[in-house]
Structure formats: structure tokens, C-alpha cells
């Protein structure tokens with residue numbers, strides 16, 4: 087295996103650390119409101135909207151009922167204490183029974199309100215998770231976020247932030263609604279008892295809110311950073327688990343521990359600042375809460391002494407006063423929670439903007455930058471041929487054509503390959519060589535549509551027998567009848583559609599989490615065995631969009647392999663023994679740990695022999711194999727009629743390829759400059775000798 091070759095492995099497991107802790111500006115209130123609306127609104131007009139709205143209405147109705155019950159308790163309390171003060175035992179027993187009855191009837195309403203609220207929040211979260219995941223995976227956005235380090239920890243945003251967003255948003259909506267109803271109900275009571283008390287309370291709470299907003303102004307930012315730093319620390323620990331063997335070989339424990347402790351101490355420092363800010367706010371809120379407790383009794387007591395009111399009214403006014411104080415002081419009491427929630431809104435809003443392409447550090451290249459055109463041409467479609475009804479001979483066997491392609495690194499715009507022209511026809515096996523860092527893997531990235539910076543075009547030729555190039559749902563109108571948004575979506579999909587029948591194989595194959603069968607079927611077929619179906623959640627709480635809908639094949643017409651096919655292909659790549667070693671096809675292991683790199687590479691070849699693509703792009707995919715095994719695999723894919731383009735450094739590879747593309751490091755700025763050559767292998771003296779000697 088060549089030692090210093092990162093290759094396509096980078097595409098799947100390479101970690102680009104998130105952007106450093108920049109000093110963040112506190113988001114302004116309009117931005118927070120805009121982001122809140124943008125994140126919260128889609129669910130309520132989604133396909134689950136009927137259920138969502140009905141459930142929301144019932145939660146609000148139950149909340150209303152609980153407020154009614156609270157008001158009832160307030161009056162019951164008044165009569166209860168009056169009976170007590172009047173030493174009226176008969177009335178007291180009656181009131182006690184009323185109280186008990188009210189408890190028995192009222193408490194279930196409180197419990198049901200909480201249950202309905204929590205189930206609605208879960209449903210909302212399920213929908214949001216699916217909505218965000220779809221957009222995260224659409225157009226390879228996950229790859230761009232990771233490879234260009236645009237925002238930190240998207241995983242944490244999908245898991246933790248969505249969960250706390252839905253539950254907190256619902257919780258706050260109900261709290262504010264409750265407070266409004268409460269305020270109306272109890273204001274009447276308190277105002278009826280003694281109007282000046284009500285006015286004092288109003289002034290007190292407005293002043294308190296203003297002071298707490300001032301004291302807690304740093305909390306939003308500190309909460310945002312806390313989430314980020316905790317997520318960075320957790321991600322660091324995940325990386326240790328993923329790279330345990332490499333770290334153990336390097337004996338890098340000490341370094342890793344220091345690195346993690348540094349990450350933890352950053353989270354710790356931020357948390358200390360957060361605690362100090364919270365403490366200062368707490369000094370104020372506790373004083374605010376308790377200072378005023380005796381005020382209503384003190385103000386109303388003289389009226390009792392002069393016989394104007396009964397004793398129970400003192401209790402009633404204290405209770406009404408506390409209700410109104412709590413309602414008016416929502417921002418004071420909930421400031422910590424509101425600031426934590428604002429941080430969640432900010433993080434999700436930023437993520438949402440990014441997924442929509444409206445983020446300031448746009449995922450795409452700068453607006454005026456050039457792009458490589460990426461086309462799929464279907465030569466099975468009769469409309470492909472515009473001349474005389476027959477496809478030109480030289481295009482009949484064409485699989486891939488690159489015209490005047492200049493490839494640049496994303497964002498930085500450094501030219502890697504200049505003015506490349508290349509055609510790959512059926513059985514034209516191409517070897518790509520060049521010094522490290524010259525852009526070989528980047529060429530594959532461009533062919534996969536992952537990198538588009540540059541100019542020129544790449545055309546893949548498919549043979550779909552007149553079928554549309556895109557999977558079209560039966561409900562989709564033909565292109566001419568689409569509205570503007572649908573047409574844009576169609577063009578966008580076309581832009582990002584992978585070429586049919588093209589397979590990429592990195593040096594370190596990606597091993598999915600699952601069984602040996604799933605490894606073999608990936609990514610062409612999904613595993614939808616009964617066992618998987620049973621274990622997939624499908625309760626009535628989940629919106630239908632979440633239920634089992636993603637278990638579709640991407641295989642088109644390709645027949646799903648049987649167990650015999652799977653066993654045969656494992657034999658073909660000389661991996662027959664792993665079935666007995668790992669007790670059949672359906673046992674789950676962490677395959678990247680239990681198989682050697684060479685075995686993983688052979689398993690990846692088994693995958694492609696099952697999928698039978700027309701063209702494969704191999705990035706040092708046999709680097710961990712001995713020469714006989716390498717030769718064996720190349721012979722198999724050739725016999726299967728698959729055309730391949732390989733990146734490699736080994737001379738033995740000349741044996742299996744018909745031409746070589748040599749890329750050198752790009753140095754000139756001359757627009758007509760080329761930093762590549764293509765030569766047939768047996769006519770190239772150096773290579774020819776190498777071939778002869780191999």
C-alpha cells in the first residue's frame with residue numbers, strides 16, 4: 087500500500103474541523119424572530135398539518151381548561167378559609183369535600199395537557215428530523231458542509247437542537263397563552279379587590295423585565311457557544327472511537343487526552359462564564375420574586391381590620407397577586423430558558439439558511455465563479471440523435487467525455503488540471519497517474535459532481551431506452567407544464583443527478599453499519615428484510631412521512647441478488663470464508679474494525695460485481711492487496727464487461743489498462759497550458775518497458 091495517499095477516503099471519513107471559535111455578535115431580535123418563524127412554520131402547513139393543527143387545538147383547549155380549574159381553586163380557597171376563620175365547621179367540611187372533588191376532577195386534566203403537549207412535540211420533532219435530514223442529504227450538502235467547514239456540528243443541530251426546539255417552542259407557546267388567559271382571569275379578581283395593588287404590580291413587573299433583559303444580555307451568546315463547545319468535545323470523543331487503532335499504533339493517547347481536555351476546558355470556561363451571568367441574574371430574580379410577596383397581604387389587611395372584606399379575601403388577593411405577578415414576570419422568570427432557546431433558534435436558523443442556500447457563507451461558489459457543466463446524455467433515447475436517425479459510430483460505445491475541463495479547488499480556485507480533453511469508450515481502461523497532490527482524486531471528485539469549480543464540461547452517456555433521465559413520479563407533470571419553482575427544482579435535480587451506471591470506489595471503502603448482506607447490497611439495494619421492518623418504529627405518534635418510506639431500492643431494473651448470488655460473489659473475490667467466520671450473512675459487526683483493509687477492498691469489489699455498473703472509477707482501490715489478488719480482481723471486473731478508470735502508482739497496474747493519463751502539478755497561468763498527457767500504454771516507452779518487465 088502506498089503510504090501517503092489520502093485518496094477518496096477523504097470523501098467519506100475525513101474530518102475537517104469546524105471553523106474556529108469566532109467572536110460572535112449577539113443576534114438581533116428581528117433576526118431571531120425571522121429565524122424562529124422560518125424554522126417553526128413549515129410543519130404546520132406540511133402533509134401532517136391536519137393532525138398537527140387538531141392536536142395543537144386540543145392542547146390549547148386542555149390548557150384553557152387547566153386555567154379554568156386554577157380560577158375555580160382560587161374561589162374554593164377563598165370560601166375554605168372563610169369557613170375556617172368563621173369557625174363554621176359544617177361549611178368547612180362542605181368546602182373540604184368540594185376541594186377534594188375538584189382535585190379528583192382537575193388533576194387528570196393537568197396530566198392530559200402535559201401528555202398531549204409532549205406527544206405533539208415528539209410528532210413535530212419526527213417531522214422536522216425527516217425534513218432536515220432530507221435537505222442535509224440533498225445535493226450532497228452534507229459533504230459540502232463537512233469538506234468546507236462551513237458550520238460546526240450539524241449532527242448536534244439535527245439531534246439536540248431540533249429536540250429542544252420543538253419541546254421548548256411548544257412549552258413557551260402554552261406558557262404565554264396560559265399567562266395571557268391567567269392574566270385576564272386574575273386581573274379582574276385583583277382589580278375588583280383593590281385597584282392600586284394592580285397598578286403597583288404592573289409597574290413592578292415592567293421595571294423587573296427591563297432590568298433582567300439588561301443583566302442577561304450575554305446569555306444568548308454564551309448559550310450558543312456552550313452548545314458548540316460541548317458538541318466539539320463530544321465529537322472529539324467519537325473520533326477516538328473511530329480511530330482507536332491508529333491512535334493506539336501511534337501511542338498517541340497522551341496527545342489525544344490533552345487535546346480532549348483542552349476541548350473540555352473550553353466548554354468548562356464558557357460554562358463558568360455562563361454560570362456567573364446566571365448567578366448575577368439570579369440575584370436579581372430571587373430578590374424580585376420574594377421582595378414583593380408580603381405586599382398584597384400588607385395592603386389588603388387594613389381593609390380586613392376595618393371589616394370591609396372577609397378573611398378569605400386576603401388569601402384570594404395573595405393568590406391572584408401571585409398569578410398576575412408570574413404572568414407579568416414571564417420574561418424575568420424564564421430569562422435563562424429564553425436565552426437558551428434563542429441560542430437554539432440561532433443555531434437551527436443558521437443551519438436552515440445553509441440548507442436553503444441563503445446563508446451568508448454560501449455553500450456554493452461565489453456567485454460569479456465559473457462551473458464545470460455536468461451532463462447526462464441518454465443515447466438510448468431516440469431524441470438524442472438530432473441528425474439522421476442513427477447514432478454516430480464513435481459515440482455508440484462512449485461512456486464518458488470530458489471537454490476542455492479546467493478543474494480548480496473549491497473556494498480557493500487553485501487550478502489543478504488545465505484544459506483536459508478525454509474520452510472513455512467501452513472497454514477503454516484508463517490509468518491515472520501523477521505526483522501526490524497533483525489532483526488525481528480531485529478529478530474523480532469532479533466526475534462524481536462533488537467539485538464543480540472550473541470550466542468545460544463532463545458528459546456521461548447512458549442507455550435508458552427512451553426513459554427519462556430522472557426518476558419521475560406519476561404525479562409530476564412534464565417539464566413544459568411545470569411552474570417556475572418546480573422547473574428550478576427539476577434543473578437543480580438534474581444538476582446534481584449522479585450519472586447512471588457509474589460507481590466510485592475509494593481506497594478505504596465505506597463500511598455501512600449493518601450486516602454482511604447490507605455491506606454487499608450497499609448502495610444499490612436497501613435491506614428491507616422482515617427483521618428490519620419490524621424493528622422500525624411506526625407508532626401512531628410518528629407522522630406518515632417518517633414511516634418506512636426510505637426503504638426503497640435505487641437499483642432501477644437490476645434484479646435483487648439472491649443469497650446464492652451473494653455467496654458466489656464472495657467466492658469470486660476470495661472472501662468465501664468470511665461467511666462462516668462471521669456466522670452467516672445476517673450478523674452485524676463493525677466491519678471496518680473486524681476486516682483487514684485488503685478484505686474491505688475485496689468486499690467493495692464484491693459490491694460492484696453485484697451492481698454491474700458500466701463504468702467504475704477506482705481510487706487506489708487495490709492498494710492494500712497483494713499482486714495476485716489485485717490481478718484476480720481486475721480480471722473479474724474486465725470479464726464482467728465493466729470499464730474502469732483507476733488511480734494508482736503501482737507499475738503492475740499497467741497490465742490491466744489500455745492507456746494512461748499522466749497529470750503533473752499545474753504551474754503555468756497561460757490559458758492554453760495543459761498539465762496532462764494521454765498515451766496508449768504499450769506505445770509508451772517507459773510504460774511499455776515496465777509493462778514488458780511486469
Ligand SMILES: Nc1ncnc2c1ncn2[C@@H]1O[C@H](COP(=O)(O)OP(=O)(O)OP(=O)(O)O)[C@@H](O)[C@H]1O
Nearest residue numbers: 091092093233495496521522523524525526527528
Ligand atoms: N477541500 C479542499 N479545498 C481546497 N483544496 C483541497 C481540498 N482538498 C484537497 N485539496 C488540495 O487539492 C490538491 C489535489 O488534491 P488530490 O487529493 O486531488 O491529490 P492527489 O493527486 O489525489 O494526491 P495523492 O496522490 O496524494 O492522493 C492538493 O494540493 C490538496 O491539498
